[in-house]
Amino acid sequence: MLVFIAKRLLWMIPSLFAVSFLAFVLIQLPPGDYVTTYIATLAASNEIVDQNTAAQLRERFGLDDPMLIQYFKWIWGILSRGDFGISFEWQQPVSDLIWERMALTLVLALSTLIATWAIALPIGVYSAVRKYSIGDYFFTAFTFFGLAVPSFLLALVLMYVAAVEFGQDVGGLFSPEYENASWSFAKMADLFSHLWLPVIILAVSSTASLIRVMRANMLDELPKPYVTTARAKGLSEFRLLMKYPMMIALNPFISTIAWLLPNLISGSVVVAIVLNLPTAAPLLLQALMAQDMYLAGAFVLLICALTLIGSLISDILLALVDPRIRLE
Amino acid sequence: MADIAVTNIPPDRAAVASQWQLIWWAFRRHRLAMVALVVTLLMYIVALVPGFFAINDPYLQNARATFHPPQKVHLIDTQNGFSFGPHYYPMKLTRDPETLAAIFKEDTTKRVDIQFFGRGYEYSVFGLFNTNIHLIASPDKTTPLLLFGADRLGRDVFSRTVQGSQVSLSIGLLGVFLSLMLGIVIGGISGYYGGRIDFFMQRLIDFVLSLPTIPIWLAMAAALPQDWPATLQYMMITIILSLTGWAQLARVVRGRFLSLRTEEFVAAARLDGVREGRIIFRHMLPSFASHIIASITLAVPAMILAETSLSFLGLGLQPPTISWGVLLREAQNIRSIATAPWLFMPGCAVVVAVMALNLLGDGLRDAADPYNK
Amino acid sequence: MTDTVPIAGRPLLEVKNLTVEFPLRTGVFRAVSDLSFSIEPGKTLCVVGESGSGKSVTARSILQIVDAPGRIAGGSITLNHPNRGSTNLTGLNPRGRQIRAIRGRDIAMIFQEPMSSLSPIHTVGNQIVEALRLHTRMSKAEARAEAISLLKQVEIPFPEKALDRYAFQYSGGMRQRAMIAMALACKPQLLIADEPTTALDVTTQAEILDLIARLQKANGMAVLFITHDMGVVAQIADDVLVMHNGVAKEYAPVEQIFHAPQDDYTRMLIGSVLKLEQKAEIRLARAPLDRTAAPILELRNVSMDFGEVKALDDVSISLLPGETLGIVGESGSGKTTMGRSIMRLIDPTSGEILYRRADGGIIDLATAKGQTLAAARRELRMVFQDPFGSLNPRMTVSQIIGEPLLVNGVAKGRALEERVCHLMEQVGLDPRARERYPHAFSGGQRQRIGIARAITLNPRVVVADEATSALDVSVRSQVLDLLMRLQDELGLAYIFISHDIGVIRYMCDRVGVMYKGQLVEIGEAEQVCRTPEHAYTQALISAIPRPDPRDRDHSRRFRYVPPDSLKPGNLGLGNLKNGSSQR
Amino acid sequence: AGGEAPALAQLVKDGKLPPLAERLPKKPMVVTPYEKVGTYGGSLRRGLRGSSDHNGILRMVGNQSLVRWNLDFTAVQPNLAERWEVSEDATQFTFHLIEGVRWSDGHPFTSDDVVFAIEDCVKNTELYSATPAQLAVAGKPVTVEKIDDYTVKFTFAAANALYLENLATPLGQHPTLFPKHYCSQFLPKYNPNIEADAKKAGVTSWTELFRSRCGDIEIPTRWGNVDKPTLDPWVVKEPYVGGATRVVMTRNPYFWQVDTEGNQLPYIDEINFGVSQDVESLMLNVISGKIDIQERHISVLANKPTLSQNMQKGDYRLLTLVPSASQQCQIYFNITHKDPAMRKMFADKSFRQALSIGINRPELIDIVYFGQSEPYQAGPRPTHPWYNEKYARQFTEYDADKAGAMLDQAGYKKGGDGFRVRPDGQKVFFSIDVIPTLYPDLVDALELVKTHWAQIGIDMKVNTIERALYYTRGDDNAHDAQVWPGPGGLDPMLDPRDFFAFHPQGSRYAIPWTLWYTSNGARGEEPPESQKKRMKLFDEARSTADLDKRGAVMKQIFDIAAEEFETVGLCLAVGGFGIIRNNLRNVPEKEPDSWSWPNPGPALPQQFTFTS
Numbered sequence A: 001m002l003v004f005i006a007k008r009l010l011w012m013i014p015s016l017f018a019v020s021f022l023a024f025v026l027i028q029l030p031p032g033d034y035v036t037t038y039i040a041t042l043a044a045s046n047e048i049v050d051q052n053t054a055a056q057l058r059e060r061f062g063l064d065d066p067m068l069i070q071y072f073k074w075i076w077g078i079l080s081r082g083d084f085g086i087s088f089e090w091q092q093p094v095s096d097l098i099w100e101r102m103a104l105t106l107v108l109a110l111s112t113l114i115a116t117w118a119i120a121l122p123i124g125v126y127s128a129v130r131k132y133s134i135g136d137y138f139f140t141a142f143t144f145f146g147l148a149v150p151s152f153l154l155a156l157v158l159m160y161v162a163a164v165e166f167g168q169d170v171g172g173l174f175s176p177e178y179e180n181a182s183w184s185f186a187k188m189a190d191l192f193s194h195l196w197l198p199v200i201i202l203a204v205s206s207t208a209s210l211i212r213v214m215r216a217n218m219l220d221e222l223p224k225p226y227v228t229t230a231r232a233k234g235l236s237e238f239r240l241l242m243k244y245p246m247m248i249a250l251n252p253f254i255s256t257i258a259w260l261l262p263n264l265i266s267g268s269v270v271v272a273i274v275l276n277l278p279t280a281a282p283l284l285l286q287a288l289m290a291q292d293m294y295l296a297g298a299f300v301l302l303i304c305a306l307t308l309i310g311s312l313i314s315d316i317l318l319a320l321v322d323p324r325i326r327l328e
Numbered sequence B: 001m002a003d004i005a006v007t008n009i010p011p012d013r014a015a016v017a018s019q020w021q022l023i024w025w026a027f028r029r030h031r032l033a034m035v036a037l038v039v040t041l042l043m044y045i046v047a048l049v050p051g052f053f054a055i056n057d058p059y060l061q062n063a064r065a066t067f068h069p070p071q072k073v074h075l076i077d078t079q080n081g082f083s084f085g086p087h088y089y090p091m092k093l094t095r096d097p098e099t100l101a102a103i104f105k106e107d108t109t110k111r112v113d114i115q116f117f118g119r120g121y122e123y124s125v126f127g128l129f130n131t132n133i134h135l136i137a138s139p140d141k142t143t144p145l146l147l148f149g150a151d152r153l154g155r156d157v158f159s160r161t162v163q164g165s166q167v168s169l170s171i172g173l174l175g176v177f178l179s180l181m182l183g184i185v186i187g188g189i190s191g192y193y194g195g196r197i198d199f200f201m202q203r204l205i206d207f208v209l210s211l212p213t214i215p216i217w218l219a220m221a222a223a224l225p226q227d228w229p230a231t232l233q234y235m236m237i238t239i240i241l242s243l244t245g246w247a248q249l250a251r252v253v254r255g256r257f258l259s260l261r262t263e264e265f266v267a268a269a270r271l272d273g274v275r276e277g278r279i280i281f282r283h284m285l286p287s288f289a290s291h292i293i294a295s296i297t298l299a300v301p302a303m304i305l306a307e308t309s310l311s312f313l314g315l316g317l318q319p320p321t322i323s324w325g326v327l328l329r330e331a332q333n334i335r336s337i338a339t340a341p342w343l344f345m346p347g348c349a350v351v352v353a354v355m356a357l358n359l360l361g362d363g364l365r366d367a368a369d370p371y372n373k
Numbered sequence C: 001m002t003d004t005v006p007i008a009g010r011p012l013l014e015v016k017n018l019t020v021e022f023p024l025r026t027g028v029f030r031a032v033s034d035l036s037f038s039i040e041p042g043k044t045l046c047v048v049g050e051s052g053s054g055k056s057v058t059a060r061s062i063l064q065i066v067d068a069p070g071r072i073a074g075g076s077i078t079l080n081h082p083n084r085g086s087t088n089l090t091g092l093n094p095r096g097r098q099i100r101a102i103r104g105r106d107i108a109m110i111f112q113e114p115m116s117s118l119s120p121i122h123t124v125g126n127q128i129v130e131a132l133r134l135h136t137r138m139s140k141a142e143a144r145a146e147a148i149s150l151l152k153q154v155e156i157p158f159p160e161k162a163l164d165r166y167a168f169q170y171s172g173g174m175r176q177r178a179m180i181a182m183a184l185a186c187k188p189q190l191l192i193a194d195e196p197t198t199a200l201d202v203t204t205q206a207e208i209l210d211l212i213a214r215l216q217k218a219n220g221m222a223v224l225f226i227t228h229d230m231g232v233v234a235q236i237a238d239d240v241l242v243m244h245n246g247v248a249k250e251y252a253p254v255e256q257i258f259h260a261p262q263d264d265y266t267r268m269l270i271g272s273v274l275k276l277e278q279k280a281e282i283r284l285a286r287a288p289l290d291r292t293a294a295p296i297l298e299l300r301n302v303s304m305d306f307g308e309v310k311a312l313d314d315v316s317i318s319l320l321p322g323e324t325l326g327i328v329g330e331s332g333s334g335k336t337t338m339g340r341s342i343m344r345l346i347d348p349t350s351g352e353i354l355y356r357r358a359d360g361g362i363i364d365l366a367t368a369k370g371q372t373l374a375a376a377r378r379e380l381r382m383v384f385q386d387p388f389g390s391l392n393p394r395m396t397v398s399q400i401i402g403e404p405l406l407v408n409g410v411a412k413g414r415a416l417e418e419r420v421c422h423l424m425e426q427v428g429l430d431p432r433a434r435e436r437y438p439h440a441f442s443g444g445q446r447q448r449i450g451i452a453r454a455i456t457l458n459p460r461v462v463v464a465d466e467a468t469s470a471l472d473v474s475v476r477s478q479v480l481d482l483l484m485r486l487q488d489e490l491g492l493a494y495i496f497i498s499h500d501i502g503v504i505r506y507m508c509d510r511v512g513v514m515y516k517g518q519l520v521e522i523g524e525a526e527q528v529c530r531t532p533e534h535a536y537t538q539a540l541i542s543a544i545p546r547p548d549p550r551d552r553d554h555s556r557r558f559r560y561v562p563p564d565s566l567k568p569g570n571l572g573l574g575n576l577k578n579g580s581s582q583r
Numbered sequence D: 001a002g003g004e005a006p007a008l009a010q011l012v013k014d015g016k017l018p019p020l021a022e023r024l025p026k027k028p029m030v031v032t033p034y035e036k037v038g039t040y041g042g043s044l045r046r047g048l049r050g051s052s053d054h055n056g057i058l059r060m061v062g063n064q065s066l067v068r069w070n071l072d073f074t075a076v077q078p079n080l081a082e083r084w085e086v087s088e089d090a091t092q093f094t095f096h097l098i099e100g101v102r103w104s105d106g107h108p109f110t111s112d113d114v115v116f117a118i119e120d121c122v123k124n125t126e127l128y129s130a131t132p133a134q135l136a137v138a139g140k141p142v143t144v145e146k147i148d149d150y151t152v153k154f155t156f157a158a159a160n161a162l163y164l165e166n167l168a169t170p171l172g173q174h175p176t177l178f179p180k181h182y183c184s185q186f187l188p189k190y191n192p193n194i195e196a197d198a199k200k201a202g203v204t205s206w207t208e209l210f211r212s213r214c215g216d217i218e219i220p221t222r223w224g225n226v227d228k229p230t231l232d233p234w235v236v237k238e239p240y241v242g243g244a245t246r247v248v249m250t251r252n253p254y255f256w257q258v259d260t261e262g263n264q265l266p267y268i269d270e271i272n273f274g275v276s277q278d279v280e281s282l283m284l285n286v287i288s289g290k291i292d293i294q295e296r297h298i299s300v301l302a303n304k305p306t307l308s309q310n311m312q313k314g315d316y317r318l319l320t321l322v323p324s325a326s327q328q329c330q331i332y333f334n335i336t337h338k339d340p341a342m343r344k345m346f347a348d349k350s351f352r353q354a355l356s357i358g359i360n361r362p363e364l365i366d367i368v369y370f371g372q373s374e375p376y377q378a379g380p381r382p383t384h385p386w387y388n389e390k391y392a393r394q395f396t397e398y399d400a401d402k403a404g405a406m407l408d409q410a411g412y413k414k415g416g417d418g419f420r421v422r423p424d425g426q427k428v429f430f431s432i433d434v435i436p437t438l439y440p441d442l443v444d445a446l447e448l449v450k451t452h453w454a455q456i457g458i459d460m461k462v463n464t465i466e467r468a469l470y471y472t473r474g475d476d477n478a479h480d481a482q483v484w485p486g487p488g489g490l491d492p493m494l495d496p497r498d499f500f501a502f503h504p505q506g507s508r509y510a511i512p513w514t515l516w517y518t519s520n521g522a523r524g525e526e527p528p529e530s531q532k533k534r535m536k537l538f539d540e541a542r543s544t545a546d547l548d549k550r551g552a553v554m555k556q557i558f559d560i561a562a563e564e565f566e567t568v569g570l571c572l573a574v575g576g577f578g579i580i581r582n583n584l585r586n587v588p589e590k591e592p593d594s595w596s597w598p599n600p601g602p603a604l605p606q607q608f609t610f611t612s
């Protein structure tokens, strides 16, 4: 096991290099560069960038260098100084920008995740065990709704109703008075009072799909003989389900952990934008769209690292949950 | 052998059902699934010849019908004497000069009768021939029948929804299908062999999982020839993106296969001389079919809706192309929520499609389940 | 549970007019019809009968766990608990609290197919401890200690370690014993044992039967014992229920069944037992084997380690063309491992497995790869010990049996169907059932599906791992005859792994005896059965139950204790004990 | 004897701030409130969108230049310079600064700061590898001399008659952007340890440090440093940095303007910019009354019905924006197309003319612009004194038959499928690039144009693409045609991209010619005579100080442009609108909508005031 983990950790190094390089290429692949997007953005408000300034921006950001050189400069900065470079757009060190948003991102993403799993798994199991009962139909209808309504439309409607009909303060994660206040109990309370709306919106569609998947997998496991054995022992239906078929039905979910962590960062961009959430996703998106290379590159690197860690964790869990799977 | 041969076997002993027949029979007994199948088929018929089901030219803009609310269809006319038959009353438009808001009022003095198999705008059937016969038509071209109302340019939302089904029910599914195939094959191989092969495939999957897709979209949009029609471009992009989209399914399949491959029946299949491909697809995959069916039925709405988020970012399909995603995206603003909720009718189409596909999936799953009663 | 006095005049379990139906596509199939019997506390009712006659379904009905779509269509099952009064089990909600309290605590069940009935992802200990903690107020540590002692009682070696291992790391017999331990954990009032010793060698079987008998004595436990082994029936039964096609053919005390059977079917059954006592007629008619022929298969110093467990320890053995080689041995002694090594389902740690092809070429199966291996596998077939697990639950039986024919391009379409039907008939299955999925068969029927699949491709060598353990004696002798006829026709060689010495005697030319991974004795079947040389073999032979209720003398029986375990400190594991010394 | 904000008065009382008299110049600039003298207090809420919206702040607070525009966008007025002299040849500009103006930290503002800003900062080639266009004429940068503490002289290498107007635009802010006492610490000239400081600050070079501390006109970091002194009415309190959810500006206690009663401006204590990632959530805030003044991002006509319906609920009134642009949707056919056949087709004047009259403009205006516009081609708006009737209205009359005839005559005959064929046998087909996320209305308009053109046998594809791609295609000269709103309606001198090949990213009908022009013939492609003539004329106009003479020159340009008919316009640029909360006063309810007149800045937000 330890050997396995060590081997995997070692493998992360070349993987990170490969992904970061490819990401760098990919980010640059779309036409134009940061300066083009910058000019285009300003032009949207009919604002004009001085011609000389634009040329000079390019030069300053080294955008005229060949890509390989840009990449090595960047990687060297990371390796030698832990310097992830400067965001073109904000002229701030990339690491500051990323970490600033990570805390809230994690709070939001984890709450969503917990809400999703906590709601979806039991319902999925219920739907499978009581297949074609009223309850199953009810949840099925709910899941269809959750699947068919784009989450940001839902966000928009809820926000509209809350803001216009009830005069509620929506969007963002804090009330104005706490926005820049230091952390306190009151601020936490304020955060949680804002958190429910995004959590609901973000959770709806993933909950829905999770329910469907869980139901399907449970239905496969329920008639297995070992379930009957457990039943013959006199186990209560709930404990029985939790312990036996559920553990096997979880297998696909454990596999998904590989991209759960990175999804915490990059998932649900559009909702975050509509709801105005100060999370990492909009920043990442903006960086990608604007070809703010170092910022986007650092994000991709982070996502890659998280993917690798996630897939390691998920592999270990797979083997723990199902001893028939051996780690090699 | 006479001593153990089972006697009294009916003469046609081979007259038992094949597995497909069994599945079909089981499926037929699933009433909801049958309904879903019919709905799905209907949707695809509509998608094949949207022109026939559309009432008005979906691209036709109409200054007098901007934000026209859905028209009421009446059956009994009491205004102009008493008569029977589906008809509607044209709406009169006045515009508030200050706010520019449109105000529509039903003009009950005029009555327009709805025709079935009447004539309307000309459309082409499979690009083979042109016709102007429509399922529903209105004889009055100046005040068109707007079942779902009209959008900001006075275009008929109903006809646009019908037209949009074509793209939404085809292109996205191609991507779903491709990533599905790739996911199963790669995940299956990785999980079936395990060991070193698995190790390297997993590194590949990790790699693919960490690639950002937005720049690929952007680059693709630029690289594809601009004189291609938008839908073709979109199709190419979905195809290419499905080259990265398989990774998730592949991982899930692989996780399950890692444990499935230790099952005795897999060993038995190997002893039967079954080749790897067949073991993976014919012997192991069915045990995972429920999950895969669920994933497909989930991926389809996701794909339809992905368009909306993509066009939100200025990627993917864009108007003037009509698809449900584009229509929803166009509707997604405070303006529509506040003043023109009928613009969300394409959303209902999505709901129906999702429902039909999922119920269909459920039915299939149940029918293929040997333990199903 | 001190009060073991039965409620006056009322048996512990009363089954009246039980009818169980399976609605199928083609009509309703009545698996059990109008069946009545009862069991007194402390007594043993043995159920025997044709494979597929509804024994397991009856047993399952008692616990309300008949698999869908089966349903109890009529009759009643009444449990008269000495303390808790009587309950009509058929009236209970199968998911309800009441039946749950009865399951496991009052009525425990040992399932017929131990290989699939244990959870694959929990340790065996976990599953036993769970049963203990569910119905008793034990702490975790107590339950664990109790579980260890249970495993020890069912003769699992190194129970402390075995507790933390998974079912797939157990041999077939060990799994069966784990099931038994689990069922006995809560000292139930009624034990339903559905062919609980099919995977056990006779010595172990005897110990288990003793254990059950002890519990019966101590707790007044009643036992419903389903078995095909008439010897066992003769040894333990008080009453016997003979079933055929879902109906009771005869229900009488054991004496009557063996010495004054009333029903034709019963007589036939008893007759078949006698038939299996001797060497098969077909074999008697054969010309003697050519001992000088080059062996078709030869194992040379094959070893296989699973971590610290040495499942095969330097085994060398050879198989002649057309020969039937029997393998007997203690449960867990590596028989299955040997079979699987030959098929290369596992890679042996060391040694050579040489296979001589029809063209005379020799392949080392232990290292063969790719095409060569695939080609060899076409000529080597295997019947798996676990019939349930080895059938793909999502393929119909016709697909399962037809698969080797199809993928090897032997037949397809109509011809394939014909072949499948023929094969099913040969093993005594109704071809019309081939559109069913494997789970809709009885244990013995599944076993026959496995056999049918193994003989499809006209192989040269068949490794049959407990291929007939779940078959009633009459069907068993039919299947064995079939196998031997095939041998005559095709020149097949068999490696026949079995616990049933009768079968060995009936069928095999030579027999190898395995003990703890080693091949301790090998010789002519007759000779090994009559005058065994090795002490373990002698013990084995001594433990064979006689199919005669009047001959319940256990004093003949003795146990083999390996010399090294006699060392001081190791005494706990096994000592030379006489079967009756325990009484 | 004017007043000051109560909070400041309190600080003065506590001795934390010098008294008002010491903070104000001797002769503070007097601003006449738009409606009435206001009252102190309140926090003004306004929205920004996501990232790169720093100019949203600039427009509101950061336009304190030497001079400023008047409210009507017709004349340049004194600002930090109370008066100035311009030499006859328009090469020398002498500015007299208001005496006693102080930076927001209390440090005096003098001509040293102006000299420092230009000579040390802008002309530092490490910082600005090329001098900003405004400050360089004939390829040479301006020279700034200090005459005395309050007088500076700008000397250009050649005539720069437009300099004052340019100075009033946002890009003219350099002279007053960098406080010497603060920014000099980031220059190697004044701080030998600068490289070490940069390292300490975690940036790689001193130029980065300079930019992150002192900013530039149009970069986000200008609003990212709370320490940097400014001359603006409000100073940064909560900065605009990556990930900020809001930006708060608080009053500058040293602000140098007073109202007619001598009260120090601004009236409003604080400006609170909420950062919305999405325009829709901005709309929501507006409707629900959480925004006090907003036109930016929401001003499209399509929003008007929604916004006007919610006037009561949101308690606001509408603000009318007078478009400064000329054309709502200018179609730029690529006359210099890379493909010779396409080039020939687009360069054919009668082809363009036919296409122009093939558009049913009234219908288009009706549908897409709610009837709020009129058919138009190009040139200054009708209200502008340089309005050119022919240039503006020619070929706007819809006549499909005539268009068809013209095309026939030009050699584009109809093929079998009803679409026209080029003389070389190829089908006439081109795509028009448009950015849907930026200008959804242009997509709608083009859709209509597509149907109109289909009627005259022209096949066109509305090519909706992402904006970076749009720019790259233009820059590479790889487009068939592109659309963009045509500027120059009220400020024809400042952005003449439609009048001749002037702007390398704007004059999209002939990018290679613009390159030739901007590089003085070094790059690009030599344009035809008529272009060269206009280029010369424009250079002449630029150096003509006299407005009438300049107008005469410009009119010649319009005449030529009308004759050449290079671009096809659809309709006159439509006015946008915004909202003002009903309790916010002193806001003109009509203002130009322009970058040069960076609304609402020139309406002087410092004199906006809340009524309770």
Ligand SMILES: Nc1ncnc2c1ncn2[C@@H]1O[C@H](COP(=O)(O)OP(=O)(O)OP(=O)(O)O)[C@@H](O)[C@H]1O
Residues within 6 Å of the ligand: C022, C024, C029, C031, C050, C051, C052, C053, C054, C055, C056, C057, C058, C067, C068, C069, C070, C112, C439, C440, C441, C442, C443, C444, C445, C470, C471, C472
């Ligand atoms: N789910 C099912 N669907 C249809 N038929 C079934 C199903 N389960 C069992 N049967 C049938 O019911 C009959 C009785 O089965 P049962 O398992 O009780 O047999 P058994 O007496 O235990 O046989 P064996 O000795 O082989 O285990 C068999 O013929 C079997 O084919």
Ligand SMILES: Nc1ncnc2c1ncn2[C@@H]1O[C@H](COP(=O)(O)OP(=O)(O)OP(=O)(O)O)[C@@H](O)[C@H]1O
Residues within 6 Å of the ligand: C168, C169, C170, C171, C172, C173, C174, C199, C200, C201, C306, C309, C310, C311, C329, C330, C331, C332, C333, C334, C335, C336, C337, C338, C385
């Ligand atoms: N996959 C495995 N991992 C670890 N140990 C195993 C594994 N398979 C078998 N063993 C061990 O190897 C030994 C031999 O097992 P095997 O299955 O060959 O026994 P067997 O002779 O077939 O016994 P039975 O008659 O009970 O089936 C047993 O002790 C078993 O616990």
Ligand SMILES: [Mg+2]
Residues within 6 Å of the ligand: C055, C056, C057, C112, C194, C442, C443, C444
């Ligand atoms: Mg059975």
Ligand SMILES: [Mg+2]
Residues within 6 Å of the ligand: C171, C172, C173, C335, C336, C337, C385, C465
């Ligand atoms: Mg075995």
